[in-house]
Amino acid sequence: MFEQLGLIGCGLMGGSFALALKRAGLVKRVVGYSKSPSTTERARQMGVIDVEAPSALLAVSGADIVLLAVPVAATEATLKAIRHLVSKDMLIMDVGSTKRDVIDAGRRVLRDHVGSFVPCHPIAGKEVSGVENADVDLYVGKQVIVTPIDRTQPEQLQRAVDVWQKLQCNVVQMAPEAHDAAFAAVSHLPHLIAFALVNGIASQTRAEDFLTLAGPGFRDFTRIAASEPKMWRDILLANRQELLEQSQVFQRTLKAMEAMIEAGNADALEGFITQASQLRANWRMGPKKG
Amino acid sequence: MFEQLGLIGCGLMGGSFALALKRAGLVKRVVGYSKSPSTTERARQMGVIDVEAPSALLAVSGADIVLLAVPVAATEATLKAIRHLVSKDMLIMDVGSTKRDVIDAGRRVLRDHVGSFVPCHPIAGKEVSGVENADVDLYVGKQVIVTPIDRTQPEQLQRAVDVWQKLQCNVVQMAPEAHDAAFAAVSHLPHLIAFALVNGIASQTRAEDFLTLAGPGFRDFTRIAASEPKMWRDILLANRQELLEQSQVFQRTLKAMEAMIEAGNADALEGFITQASQLRANWRMGPKKG
Numbered sequence: 281m282f283e284q285l286g287l288i289g290c291g292l293m294g295g296s297f298a299l300a301l302k303r304a305g306l307v308k309r310v311v312g313y314s315k316s317p318s319t320t321e322r323a324r325q326m327g328v329i330d331v332e333a334p335s336a337l338l339a340v341s342g343a344d345i346v347l348l349a350v351p352v353a354a355t356e357a358t359l360k361a362i363r364h365l366v367s368k369d370m371l372i373m374d375v376g377s378t379k380r381d382v383i384d385a386g387r388r389v390l391r392d393h394v395g396s397f398v399p400c401h402p403i404a405g406k407e408v409s410g411v412e413n414a415d416v417d418l419y420v421g422k423q424v425i426v427t428p429i430d431r432t433q434p435e436q437l438q439r440a441v442d443v444w445q446k447l448q449c450n451v452v453q454m455a456p457e458a459h460d461a462a463f464a465a466v467s468h469l470p471h472l473i474a475f476a477l478v479n480g481i482a483s484q485t486r487a488e489d490f491l492t493l494a495g496p497g498f499r500d501f502t503r504i505a506a507s508e509p510k511m512w513r514d515i516l517l518a519n520r521q522e523l524l525e526q527s528q529v530f531q532r533t534l535k536a537m538e539a540m541i542e543a544g545n546a547d548a549l550e551g552f553i554t555q556a557s558q559l560r561a562n563w564r565m566g567p568k569k570g
Numbered sequence: 571m572f573e574q575l576g577l578i579g580c581g582l583m584g585g586s587f588a589l590a591l592k593r594a595g596l597v598k599r600v601v602g603y604s605k606s607p608s609t610t611e612r613a614r615q616m617g618v619i620d621v622e623a624p625s626a627l628l629a630v631s632g633a634d635i636v637l638l639a640v641p642v643a644a645t646e647a648t649l650k651a652i653r654h655l656v657s658k659d660m661l662i663m664d665v666g667s668t669k670r671d672v673i674d675a676g677r678r679v680l681r682d683h684v685g686s687f688v689p690c691h692p693i694a695g696k697e698v699s700g701v702e703n704a705d706v707d708l709y710v711g712k713q714v715i716v717t718p719i720d721r722t723q724p725e726q727l728q729r730a731v732d733v734w735q736k737l738q739c740n741v742v743q744m745a746p747e748a749h750d751a752a753f754a755a756v757s758h759l760p761h762l763i764a765f766a767l768v769n770g771i772a773s774q775t776r777a778e779d780f781l782t783l784a785g786p787g788f789r790d791f792t793r794i795a796a797s798e799p800k801m802w803r804d805i806l807l808a809n810r811q812e813l814l815e816q817s818q819v820f821q822r823t824l825k826a827m828e829a830m831i832e833a834g835n836a837d838a839l840e841g842f843i844t845q846a847s848q849l850r851a852n853w854r855m856g857p858k859k860g
Binding site: 407463472476482483484486489492495498500504509513517523529533541549554556 | 823
């Protein structure tokens, strides 16, 4: 049980965390701060937070648990804003989709207190953002990746794991580098491709006619192209090295398929599609069972 | 009202059409043929067809409406099998995802009777195939593209439009070339990309770990990668010219994004993502309203 959650960023991710923490009876009060005062006010009106803080620092004042729910590129500035009140006993977590850059920011800014910071990535989200879409069930049944470093305090790591588990999440621990490589492959690259596909179509004179004919396949394939631009700008830039490597693997594979199609090599093409089809048909979201 | 539907191919698409035609009271009996006798038998047991035909030709015998629901690459052979019984008064339709190759086959094989053939593409489907998944509602509310040629008989075109409309479809008429370009962009290329992405991940040693972490974005983006391999082999090969052109547009766009990411050009990247995000957020499936 925590006394006070200092919530920095009262949007979809932060707001949903506050609601879930309250419902689970894990916190007495939530003090929230958002860059936009109207967001903070709206969060209080909605009961997502109890008290509006006029600054990130004041949201942390008196907090024993802090959640950074800001775009990953804002992590360093946010940590700078709160570092004077960060203590050894405080649990600080983030929810960023990239981890190495966030950890680097933590090391640079928090220095001796970096052990209080437990980098987290809950695999949850929506295409809509903002506190208006905060959802007490957003994290239920989802995976949360925690990527501690050598200097992470074991007690704080344990507390972080406990919190997410009490919110009904499956917690997976891994190295930050492995995390970033994996998410480049299964999340960041699909987003990059979806953005490129939609804009590639839009660049053509017949775009409007094309889009009128698009069906359920297009709808699902491009759903992630509607994601929040600033957030994804930051993620793609933060994880650029792994992302560009994964994009190369993808483009090599695409070119191999194109060569089969150009050559009319039906057998090779069928074998290739069969491999993808079987793999995808047998894939299930979530951690391996057994 | 038709006397007899000659159904060639009793799978998902054909079976669903037969069920819908029966429910709408538009046909007295359905005579079906599938390459695999067990499929034809199963279709009869399920009430999808009334009579099993031992050949495509015998399914057409006595039919006043014929539906070819076979892989596009099998169109020519199928038309050859039935051409001796094709008459001027018979309405022949297909449901193929490509149209120029199907029309070319029609011209070559049907010759003077090509006017009875109305090329159709209902934008409907599932990732599962087979008569077991036939669904009387598969076509309800969906778009059906009809791509007549100069020689198509106007009366047969009108009958085809009427049938689909009575099955509660929105019928759109367009040129075969425009159809194939549009579907290369919004359907065939997304499938090609989804296959390549899944196989690109599978080619890496850490593939299993990567896939364990994949979330809802990956799930929806790759849903179409589970599609039926033979069917998609045929579609990708049949529409190869338009597909490869669309793939080039996509790869150029992808490379432009990669250059922004490599250069750390946050403003350009944000602008690019914003364009995609707004376009996709405002897109709605189906024909333009108003």
